[in-house]
Amino acid sequence: MILIGLTGSIGMGKSTTAAMFREAGVPVYDADAAVHALYDRGGSAVEPVGAAFPGVVKDGRIDREALRQAVLGDPEALSRLNAIVHPLVGRDRVSFFAQAQDCGADMVVLDIPLLFETGGHANVDAVVVASAPADMQRERVLARPGMTPDRLDAILAQQMADAEKRARAHFVVDTSRGLEPARAQVASIIAAMRDPQKRPTRPPAKG
Numbered sequence: 738m739i740l741i742g743l744t745g746s747i748g749m750g751k752s753t754t755a756a757m758f759r760e761a762g763v764p765v766y767d768a769d770a771a772v773h774a775l776y777d778r779g780g781s782a783v784e785p786v787g788a789a790f791p792g793v794v795k796d797g798r799i800d801r802e803a804l805r806q807a808v809l810g811d812p813e814a815l816s817r818l819n820a821i822v823h824p825l826v827g828r829d830r831v832s833f834f835a836q837a838q839d840c841g842a843d844m845v846v847l848d849i850p851l852l853f854e855t856g857g858h859a860n861v862d863a864v865v866v867a868s869a870p871a872d873m874q875r876e877r878v879l880a881r882p883g884m885t886p887d888r889l890d891a892i893l894a895q896q897m898a899d900a901e902k903r904a905r906a907h908f909v910v911d912t913s914r915g916l917e918p919a920r921a922q923v924a925s926i927i928a929a930m931r932d933p934q935k936r937p938t939r940p941p942a943k944g
Contacts, residue, residue: 738834738837738838738842738843738844738845739843739844739845739862739863739930739931739936740844740845740847740860740861740862740863741758741763741844741845741846741847741861741862741863741864741865741926741930742846742847742849742852742857742858742860742861742863742864742865743755743758743765743846743847743848743849743852743864743865743866743867744848744849744850744851744852744853744858744864744865744866744867744902745850745866745867745868745899745902746874746893746896746897746899746902747850747874747878747889747892747893747896748869748873748874748875748877748878749866749867749868749869749874749899749912750867750868750869750877750910750912750919751848751850751867752848753867753912753916753919754865754867754910754912754919754923755767755846755848757919757920757923758846758923758927760920761923761924761927763842763844763845763846763927764833764836764837764840764842764845764846765845765846765847765848766830766833766845766846766847766848767848768826768830768847768848768849768850769848769850771826771829771830772822772826774829775822775825775826775829776798776799776801776804777798777799778796778797778798779797780798780799781825782799782821782822782825783797783798783799785821786799786804786818786821786822787799789817789818789821790804790807790808790814790818792807793807804818809891810891815895819855823855830847833845843931844927844930844931846865847861850896851896852864853897853901853902853905854895854896854897858905862930862936862937863907863908863926863930863936863937864905864906864907864908865906865907865908865909865910865926866899866902866903866905866906866908866909866910867909867910867912868899868902868903868909868910868911868912869911869912869913870913871899873913874899875889907937908922908926908929910922910923910926
């Protein structure tokens, strides 16, 4: 099975790009959605995360904003959180692969916001980066409820720069030109990955 890693900084159109892969019949694993489920009531991350970060569990689920505050600007705390959550997400992903294979899928997309930052790019056959100009990115994100320039800057500080992501990607989907051009780019990527003559041969760039 061909594994495609999809990533992109906040506000770059990654979720829209993922939806286009789904529309084209390619199963997409949403790492963010998996984490949401793990943090929700009954999720397997609630107890260990609550023990590691007292006060972040409210009403039986992880309060994501409280957790964000607990790790913001603290690399050691973020590493502790990742050490808890990543193995749980990994088990969930194995189940996804099995289900996709049972359905006869020849490729899957792993939608992972911090694909490069967590080293996940080393485990895929190709990396796709969703990208847009920085001014469009800021406009999109600041239009979200509750978002502020300071909060956006803090989020961006934890993410690899867009220029570096694009330089290390096999494919870049430019989401600034509208839905149909982006959809055409996604279709072209799928076709290239299914063609042994066009499929990328270089491994994803190492950090």
